[in-house]
Amino acid sequence: MNEFSKCDQLRLAGKTAADVYAAASRDGVDDIRAIRMLRALFGMSLGEAKEAIGVAEAFIEPQQVVVGATVYWEGADTVDGPWIAQARVEKIEDDCAVVADHRKFLIRPEGLTEVEPHGLLERIRLSYFEKGLASRLQQSAEFWQDLAELGHSGS
Numbered sequence: 001m002n003e004f005s006k007c008d009q010l011r012l013a014g015k016t017a018a019d020v021y022a023a024a025s026r027d028g029v030d031d032i033r034a035i036r037m038l039r040a041l042f043g044m045s046l047g048e049a050k051e052a053i054g055v056a057e058a059f060i061e062p063q064q065v066v067v068g069a070t071v072y073w074e075g076a077d078t079v080d081g082p083w084i085a086q087a088r089v090e091k092i093e094d095d096c097a098v099v100a101d102h103r104k105f106l107i108r109p110e111g112l113t114e115v116e117p118h119g120l121l122e123r124i125r126l127s128y129f130e131k132g133l134a135s136r137l138q139q140s141a142e143f144w145q146d147l148a149e150l151g152h153s154g155s
Helices: 005-012 017-026 031-042 046-053 056-060 126-130 133-153
Strands: 070-077 081-093 096-108 111-115 123-125
Touching (some): 005 017, 005 031, 031 046, 031 081, 031 111, 070 126, 070 133, 081 133, 123 126
Antiparallel strands (some): 081 096, 096 111, 096 123
């Protein structure tokens, strides 16, 4: 029995991707797992799955940071490489979002892989979310590329 078997039963019963997402959401499935589920069960592209659940805006547009909202941010380190974090806004304090219920997903060629959310931020400046996640991911990738090129030119 796989992690999406209940949702697969709904799909086999003729439910749409939106219906299956709604059921999964009621069961507490977060958006990143929902994207993985829709891609696996419906053969959707990443963009199609994000559009189906309405989170594409968080990746393209500035995020709406309000208490109870889910926010996403990116990061990378020399051990895990690039990753995306997800958390719930617990409160707004001193121009920062205080976040909880962290999740961390490594970005791999085969897709996102969830890992233990060690070392993630608990307070994030609101201004950080003024750019969409896709733009910040692009900037991060460019930074790591530039850093790698500096390392090669110095050897």
